[in-house]
Amino acid sequence: MADELIKIALVGHTNTGKTSLLRTLTRDTTFGDVADSPGTTRHVEGARLRLEGRPVLEWFDTPGMEDSIALLEYLERLARPDERLDGPSRIRRFLDTPEAHGRYEQEARVLTKMLDCDAALYVIDARDPVLGKHRDELAILAACGRPLLPVLNFVNAPAHRADEWRAAMARLGLHAVVEFDTVAPALDGEQQLYAKLGVLLDRHAATLNRLSESLSAQRQARHAAAYELLADLLIDVAALHLSSPSNDDALAAASNQLREKVRQREQACVTALLALYNFKPSDFTEDTLPLQGERWSMDLFHPQALMDMGVQVGMGAAAGAMAGAAVDLFSAGLTLGTGTLIGAAAGGLWQGVEKLGKRVAGKLRGWREISVDDAVLRLLALRERQLIDALERRGHAAREPLKLALPDDDAWRKGPLPDALKEARSRPEWSALGKHHEDSDRRKHVVQELAKTLACEPPQAI
Structure with a gap:
């Protein structure tokens, strides 16, 4: 039997x-x-x-x-x-x-x-x-x-x-x-x-129940894996820093390089999410996926894309043609003298003080640090959560364009960013987009904890 x-x-x-x-x-x-x-x-x-x-x-x-x-x-x-x-x-x-x-x-x-x-x-x-x-x-x-x-x-x-x-x-x-x-x-x-x-089918009830439980466990595992992919994306982007000479042309080139790295990283995340849910990009029309077509034609770094998702944009970003590049994240380095740096290192107050010290020293020599603005991190989190929710509710027989409902997620629009992303800001070695990527145990732990935070309350459409 x-x-x-x-x-x-x-x-x-x-x-x-x-x-x-x-x-x-x-x-x-x-x-x-x-x-x-x-x-x-x-x-x-x-x-x-x-x-x-x-x-x-x-x-x-x-x-x-x-x-x-x-x-x-x-x-x-x-x-x-x-x-x-x-x-x-x-x-x-x-x-x-x-x-x-x-x-x-x-x-x-x-x-x-x-x-x-x-x-x-x-x-x-x-x-x-x-x-x-x-x-x-x-x-x-x-x-x-x-x-x-x-x-x-x-x-x-x-x-x-x-x-x-x-x-x-x-x-x-x-x-x-x-x-x-x-x-x-x-x-x-x-x-x-x-x-x-x-x-x-009473005589097969036990088998059918076990099969149902197995399918439910698979669904939960996909849900957890999806949010771990998103958490990994956010850590990569939050930790990304590019150094640039302070002249306008060099800063513009570095900003474009940063944006392109983030765009490609988001697309890699989208491709991985589709594969996780056993879909392919060809299963969708081009107006449904990030970086492609009309639905996502508004660029990740365009102020209108942020405002469409309900993310508040600062005056400087809203006034510019493109948003999302925060120059000199460690701008406090302008006011930190050598003595302050020595004192901080001796007191053990800064993790990675050597790297931070080098960046501050670079700042004093005319170099600038470029990283992704908080608003873009919020937008990334919101629209990938939006995609995950849509994939979880989509049957494999669907042939219509993917419907992405605006998530009711004010915590990511307006609330404080999770501590994991704040820590990633000071850990450039955590970004796989940088030159010196280190997949440390601490990074893995932070990704897992951030994934749990992201997955705890799936967004509801409004």
Whole structure:
């Protein structure tokens, strides 16, 4: 029993989202063909889910049923007056007829797979009205003698008819119904689906529960890993310092170099986040990702980008054509004499005083320090959190542009920056964008703590 593979078929009318559901359940954007035209799936395709390295559940995507009204009438004519056949026997008799290889070939594929499976999900486009053909489909499918779980798809659409479908299912004796929007599934959508499958398949309930728990643990691990990627980005950017001669041309060149390093680092983070959630840049139109297209065409360092996200911008930044480069972060060095530096070193008041002393000495020789402004750190945190939240709520069948809702996150807009970023300011060796990167134990610890702070309260859209 422990090694038995659970087989589940996805069945229903054509173009209701069966393939889309499997893409989301398997987290595979390439499974099958998805299109708005009916009858896209013409044969049975399968996919397996593993638990502890062993396959435990096999999904089967079946073609859509297109002629259920005529098929039901044909099935009723197959029974002879002197015999009483149960549902599965009637279906098997049909599969032996020439019509099963001709007019009803597509429906025959569905019913053959139904008889071979433990249960089936009856996928419904909740935007459609309940029609007679749907009732006939269910009557035919029920004749296979396998448990059926209706799945209401597209329930996030504004004009869905979920209540009508629930009432119709109840009249047919199908009282266990689950809502699962393949485009934007609920965070606990998988858990609800497997819980109801477990009720219908009691002998497999323990396996389905363990599979659900494993998938939930994977989701939590992705959530934590996503915020660790963001924390690593913020530490890299906060710790980045570039030195420049104090003349205007040199400062402009160094500022451009700093901005470009940060832009590329943000894009690397975005690419890593997409891979973590099993998406690819090609899964999205160009108007949805940082540094590309219209949605993010406002540059990370442009004052308008900061204001659009609700980040307060200082007068100097708002007045300039570009924002975000803070010159002379350690400008206190202008007023620190040699004696003060010696006293601070002797008292052990500054960590890394040698490096800081060199920067101050450089300042006195006409060199300037350039780093990223706090406002840009806030913007980075806000828009990567925005992306993470959108990816966590996106089904792998979605084909529309990624919708990024403005996060309700005043702590990052206006509150004090976390101590981790303040410490990173004085640790230029922590930035992988600099010349002398050191991935110390302290840096790793700070990244982990910052990730926990970032992930503790996922942003809600406003």
